[in-house]
Amino acid sequence: MFRSRLRVHTCKIVLITSMVWFAMDVAVIMYYSDCSTGSGWGCGRIESGMATSPREGRADHHKGRAIRNHQSEHEDLDLSGWHFDYPVGQLKRWEPRPTVPDHPGLPGEMGKPVRTPPGQEVLMKEKFKLNQFNLLASDSISLNRSLPDVRLEGCKSKNYPPLMPTTSIVIVFHNEAWSTLLRTVWSIIQRSPRPLLQEILLVDDASERECIDYLGLELEQYVKTLPVSVKVLRTVERSGLIRARLLGAKEVTGQVITFLDAHVECTEGWLEPLLARIAEDRTRVVCPIIDVISDETFEYVTASDMTWGGFNWKLNFRWYRVPQREMERRGGDRTQPLKTPTMAGGLFAIDKEYFEKIGRYDEGMDIWGGENLEMSFRIWQCGGTLEISPCSHVGHVFRDKSPYSFPGGVVNVVMKNSARVAEVWMDEWRDFFFEMNPELEGSYHSSFGRWWSNSSSLVGALGCLEVYGIDALVPAQTEALV
């Protein structure tokens, strides 16, 4: 009797002790496990920490993982002095690409202007109308044409991290010419370090029947022959730049999304400066310098590295001279990244997770226009940094006239998009916009609540708006305006 009671008692003690040890083990394991699975202790706090202190949270969050992965891979690399905002095991080694060879004598080589051959002026003018650029000239230039190295001397000798994240390039096109689209693709393939180039996603935003022949099956067959993974995606109906970009972004498998336009040419070393900035801090969004490819001659003309993006109170994007204080912040070194209030919009690289965290684009915007300011405000107000890297150059064919149709009229579309920007991101500063554009007050101002509550893409933005507010942004803006 006494004995059996003693046994029960002993059993209980043993059981309780084991349970206590078990509980302690669980606690210890959870404490030291990292957040990569999303279940580690404290991970929840960091994940939802966007609203408190995104930067500090993220840095701690990656440190543990980075060290562990480092030991298993890339052991032979000396990574001292480099800071990575990604687990090192996820980053890739890379080598710069060889310079694209020059073929003197061929049209447009080294970015030289192409002259219309005598007797073809009429044909040139006819073709010009199709895309609002000199198609005859474009078609005569090699898809692999050589370009001058337009970088500052200091850029050529810069050291970039030995490991960088991969990027997927997203390009939206609508009735694009074959030669400009494919020259864009070839310039990416030829001038991006192969291990860093995950894929190129071409999103056809409902190109019209005249273009279907070559932008349809022919394009799909052609991209299969390329040395890099290139996919063609198509919107079902005309969705506009923003929704088409979102369609592309959804398919991205690289760590960084690089948005480009469909008629650009990437120059030597264009990608490394963008990815290097993001490798160190995933909340940086980086634009290249946008050089000019002449719509008349396809000459490559370097743009100034002394301008940054601003806007006027009609919410039109404008370039302004970089103020002295920003030059001073960079220690007078023109190769240093420039913090810009806004971006032109066509070309930029952004970490994929960060893009999602800040709520991507405003899906309620139509066709084109205003989305670049919207994204700029979103980045600054969501704890990020928007930069121009003066060491990265991409040429872009600027056109005088948009060849696109804007259902509902161009002014209506752009103004409605701008009104959304004002309402969503500008707090009391929106009053300036509606002062300047009184005709919008009635039609758009009052429907603000409706957009706001109905737009899923704004949910992520709400959190950061509360924390940062427009004040973080506007001083830089207003200064850019004077």
Ligand SMILES: *[C@@H]1O[C@H](CO)[C@@H](O)[C@H](O)[C@H]1NC(C)=O
């Ligand atoms: C571009 O150059 C690469 C490498 O030299 C070559 O394989 C490719 O066929 C060229 N593409 C075109 C369209 O000429």
Ligand SMILES: *[C@@H]1O[C@H](CO)[C@@H](O)[C@H](O)[C@H]1NC(C)=O
């Ligand atoms: C709100 O969103 C739903 C579903 O996306 C859509 O059908 C509806 O028209 C939207 N309402 C307004 C007022 O925009």
